Amino acid sequence: MTTHSRVLFTAPGRVTTETVDEPAAQLPPGHVRIAPHYLGICGSDLHVLHGGHPFARPPLVPGHELSAVVTETAPDVAGVAVGDRAVIDPIMACGTCRACRAGRPNLCEPPNVAGFRAPGFGRTSHVVPAANVHVAPADLPLDRLAFAEPLACAVHCLSRIPDPADREELLVIGAGTIGLTIVRALRVAGAGRITVQEPDPAKRALARRLGADAAVAPGELPDGAAFTGVIDVVAAQPTLAEATARVVPGGRVVVMGVPNGPREVPLPSMQRFERDLVGSAMYVPADFDTAIGWLADGRFDTEDLITDTFPLRDAEAAYRRAEAPDSIKVLVRLAD
Ligand SMILES: [Zn+2]
Ligand SMILES: [Zn+2]
Incomplete structure (x- = not known):
């Protein structure tokens, strides 16, 4: 058995942190195991929390903005290694439909996005497809790296x-x-x-x-x-x-x-x-690489934008804080 902790929206308006035991499962081909470090909270998460999202409703594990460290890779995985710092693209696209084949997985239907239809990222251990992993430079701080997802949204907007x-x-x-x-x-x-x-x-x-x-x-x-x-x-x-x-x-x-x-x-x-x-809706994989590049070389500074960081045990306070008009980006620290 392995033990991990996670954020859980138990019912509309209610956030808790829980610890669960799971059987140690083998990695499926093409997948990696990650240790999530920082989770960003965004308006769409709050929408889900309050039961206002069209299809994602509590109870669920939320989260789609994540920085993580890779802890294990399936034998067939190339290009991602244990110890890599990474951002995970939350769009779990089918890879075969017309939109996916055209390089627009953000238009895959139905949208299978972590924290909504797919399992959320607000947990201390997770298994994700290697194809969704964007490796970042080793010296990019993991809290800044968690901003890659909102930044990818902006990069995509510019492409429109x-x-x-x-x-x-x-x-x-x-x-x-x-x-x-x-x-x-x-x-x-x-x-x-x-x-x-x-x-x-x-x-x-x-x-x-x-x-x-x-x-x-x-x-x-x-x-x-x-x-x-x-x-x-x-x-x-x-x-x-x-x-x-x-x-x-x-x-x-x-x-x-x-x-x-x-x-x-x-x-x-x-x-x-x-x-x-x-x-403009979400992003395509190349937007993450642009975002990571800007964060890594300092062209995009998150100092004014990441206003708060809470430990996982205070997840409830983190989501409350994210509702305050004077917070910009609130992070939950999932690992020390
Ligand atoms: Zn978001
Ligand atoms: Zn698709």
């Missing part, structure tokens, strides 16, 4: 607005964790002037520090202000209305937020003036 012309004059609506990460990622990857729209003054100040040229509260943009690209990280009806109204002819709107229902768009002006509207 690849034309430098669309990045000349950008509006980012919403400066929560992902909005702030996008601002910094835009600065790293190259962008012109960045304006952020966000109601919280502290987050506006942080957006400025991370590279935004201007940060305004909703309603503060002057009447004719227009942007070559708009990233809507909120995806509510008012923010989408603002995004589609503010984008220039031929410009692009990226829906990065998760809308909780249908939204209206002004189709006549979108059609007549070739304004593009695209979505």
Whole structure:
């Protein structure tokens, strides 16, 4: 038997830590065993915790943002070794469908993502496919490495607005964790002037520090202000209305937020003036490698973004803290 601990959402709103004994199982071919170190908490986890997610409901083990150390590899695994520091891609894609074959496993259906349909990462030992392991440099601290998943989301978002012309004059609506990460990622990857729209003054100040040229509260943009690209990280009806109204002819709107229902768009002006509207959802494997590279060479600094770290025994406090508006990224430390 082996003993490990895990975070468990027992019922809507209830978080606990539990220790379980499991028979020591042999690794399936193509898999590795990992010792998870840091788990990031994100808004979608809180959604699951409160019973508001469409299909992932308590009781379950949550977690999809993880840094880990590889502790065992199946004999047929190459490219991943015991002792490697790694990030685990939580998308357990089928690998054979049209989307997977096209290199877009984020579009595999149904989405089989750790912490939602697949077993969550909030545990001290886990077995994952080697194909989902992204090895990081040995000197990259494991807490920073846990930020690779939200950063991969931002890197992917940038790939949805690849034309430098669309990045000349950008509006980012919403400066929560992902909005702030996008601002910094835009600065790293190259962008012109960045304006952020966000109601919280502290987050506006942080957006400025991370590279935004201007940060305004909703309603503060002057009447004719227009942007070559708009990233809507909120995806509510008012923010989408603002995004589609503010984008220039031929410009692009990226829906990065998760809308909780249908939204209206002004189709006549979108059609007549070739304004593009695209979505961005999770990431593809290459986005993780870009994220790890930026974290490793210091271009992307997590200092202002990781606001709290809690030990596993205080997981409940960690999830409460993640709900506080003045936290950005809260981590749970799964191993010492
Ligand atoms: Zn997340
Ligand atoms: Zn697939």
